[in-house]
Amino acid sequence: MQHDVIDGVPVLWSAAPGPLEAALVFGHGARDESFRTIGVTHLVEHLAMSTLPRLHHEHNASVSLNLTDFTVSGTDEQVADFLAAVCKALGALPVDRIEREAGVLAAEASGVTDPVTAELLSARYGTVGAGLVSWDGPGPDRIPVEAVRETVARSFHAGNAVLLLTGPPPPALRLPLPQGKRPERGDAQPVMSSGPHWLSANVPGPGLGLHADLDDAALTAAHAVLQERLRQVLRHQEGLSYDVDGARMHSGGGRGEFTVVVDARAGQQRRVAEILWREALRLASEGVTDAELSEEIAGFREAWLDPRATPAELGQAGACLLSDIPYEDAATRLAALAEVTPDSARQAFAAALATALLVVPEDVEVELAQLDGAPLTEGGCAHPRGGELPAGGKHFRPSMFDRLRFPEARTARLVLTGDAVWSRDGRGHVHHLPFADVVGMEVDGPGRVLFGRGNCLVPVVPELFAGIGEAVEAIDAGVPKALHYEPSAFADRDDACAPPPATKAPRG
Numbered sequence: 087m088q089h090d091v092i093d094g095v096p097v098l099w100s101a102a103p104g105p106l107e108a109a110l111v112f113g114h115g116a117r118d119e120s121f122r123t124i125g126v127t128h129l130v131e132h133l134a135m136s137t138l139p140r141l142h143h144e145h146n147a148s149v150s151l152n153l154t155d156f157t158v159s160g161t162d163e164q165v166a167d168f169l170a171a172v173c174k175a176l177g178a179l180p181v182d183r184i185e186r187e188a189g190v191l192a193a194e195a196s197g198v199t200d201p202v203t204a205e206l207l208s209a210r211y212g213t214v215g216a217g218l219v220s221w222d223g224p225g226p227d228r229i230p231v232e233a234v235r236e237t238v239a240r241s242f243h244a245g246n247a248v249l250l251l252t253g254p255p256p257p258a259l260r261l262p263l264p265q266g267k268r269p270e271r272g273d274a275q276p277v278m279s280s281g282p283h284w285l286s287a288n289v290p291g292p293g294l295g296l297h298a299d300l301d302d303a304a305l306t307a308a309h310a311v312l313q314e315r316l317r318q319v320l321r322h323q324e325g326l327s328y329d330v331d332g333a334r335m336h337s338g339g340g341r342g343e344f345t346v347v348v349d350a351r352a353g354q355q356r357r358v359a360e361i362l363w364r365e366a367l368r369l370a371s372e373g374v375t376d377a378e379l380s381e382e383i384a385g386f387r388e389a390w391l392d393p394r395a396t397p398a399e400l401g402q403a404g405a406c407l408l409s410d411i412p413y414e415d416a417a418t419r420l421a422a423l424a425e426v427t428p429d430s431a432r433q434a435f436a437a438a439l440a441t442a443l444l445v446v447p448e449d450v451e452v453e454l455a456q457l458d459g460a461p462l463t464e465g466g467c468a469h470p471r472g473g474e475l476p477a478g479g480k481h482f483r484p485s486m487f488d489r490l491r492f493p494e495a496r497t498a499r500l501v502l503t504g505d506a507v508w509s510r511d512g513r514g515h516v517h518h519l520p521f522a523d524v525v526g527m528e529v530d531g532p533g534r535v536l537f538g539r540g541n542c543l544v545p546v547v548p549e550l551f552a553g554i555g556e557a558v559e560a561i562d563a564g565v566p567k568a569l570h571y572e573p574s575a576f577a578d579r580d581d582a583c584a585p586p587p588a589t590k591a592p593r594g
């Protein structure tokens with residue numbers, strides 16, 4: 087891998103067959119947003135790309151959890167022209183186009199990760215940083231223009247970029263970006279839930295997340311073996327699943343999540359979740375065989391040493407550079423894997439399983455035990471599950487009409503104390519949301535929907551509670567103005583941010 091610098095931007099390149107491929111990568115992704123500005127990075131990317139003329143060669147741009155990429159392949163001249171145009175656009179974003187591009191984002195509705203991984207990250211980190219990815223936030227049309235300007239100024243400059251090339255830099259290549267200093271992104275993000283727990287969420291199938299050092303070779307090997315075993319059982323033996331997928335999601339400081347996501351045939355989600363958990367326990371107690379270990383290491387060797395892996399390898403090196411993490415090349419990683427033994431793989435997996443989060447679809451309830459026989463408890467934002475509301479404070483209830491008609495309305499309560507709201511939802515779970523933990527508040531006519539940093543959502547709306555005027559006044563005064571926003575014009579009122587926890591039973 088060769089190193090170079092162009093206009094203050096570090097360049098990493100490695101010759102690979104085929105046309106020249108380039109990626110201009112910035113150290114800013116979805117985890118660098120806040121709840122109030124969810125989607126701002128994607129908006130910056132769209133605004134920059136909207137300035138380009140029609141191009142017939144391959145080009146694209148995308149936002150991931152940690153990075154934003156502008157990619158292109160073609161002749162030297164095409165690559166140089168594209169990159170120069172992107173750099174110029176980032177230096178002078180057409181912010182007058184925000185409204186139109188917000189509409190495009192609403193239509194595109196793309197997620198940073200699959201929905202299962204997104205829920206695992208939110209359960210782990212809360213409504214902050216890497217945990218934001220399962221949330222829609224206020225919506226693309228509610229992103230303040232100042233947030234767009236602030237994001238570009240903070241992160242989209244030469245000091246926070248790296249250029250990756252699959253050949254020597256074209257001599258005419260210029261990267262006319264503003265200069266800047268790489269922003270401080272902090273070390274490992276603190277977790278909200280250390281596990282082990284199961285939780286239910288709006289997901290198509292089950293998933294497992296383990297919080298660990300992502301460079302742990304023994305855990306990397308065990309994680310690969312688990313996926314292969316699940317493929318054998320769920321797909322080939324039982325015919326319950328089509329796809330078993332694993333990923334490593336960086337959340338800063340070299341730490342993050344090893345995930346396993348499986349799909350499930352309709353009606354089989356519970357069974358698939360049980361098998362996923364059973365196989366995880368079995369791996370932690372019995373370990374892996376020599377044959378399984380050799381097989382997975384051979385798979386890594388083949389994938390990593392393939393000449394077609396050059397762009398991916400450059401991508402890893404670039405991501406490390408932007409995160410100030412040392413990059414280990416394929417040979418170094420393979421040498422670490424060669425040291426892994428069946429016992430070290432088992433130990434690493436057993437240790438990581440103590441952090442497990444198992445997400446299952448909403449209509450699925452599971453009863454599972456941990457390795458030592460203790461029950462795997464349900465996690466989530468309610469603390470403690472089924473806990474008590476405060477005795478003091480001002481209490482609000484659903485209207486008498488609703489209490490008579492709907493059983494859930496009899497348990498639902500809203501309590502306002504000096505600096506917090508409490509709610510008891512239709513399942514009897516108590517939520518406590520101090521104003522200081524609010525990350526966003528939707529102002530919808532006479533109602534308010536409060537979003538808390540711990541994945542907590544408390545609706546203070548007249549559809550649920552009677553006579554809330556006083557509560558709304560206190561909440562408006564307690565929650566900083568910068569976090570208030572009106573509902574997105576693009577919101578799908580059926581599933582956006584209005585699943586009222588104290589919801590009424592279906593009629594009829």
Ligand SMILES: [Zn+2]
Binds near residue numbers: 468517
């Ligand atoms: Zn809650």
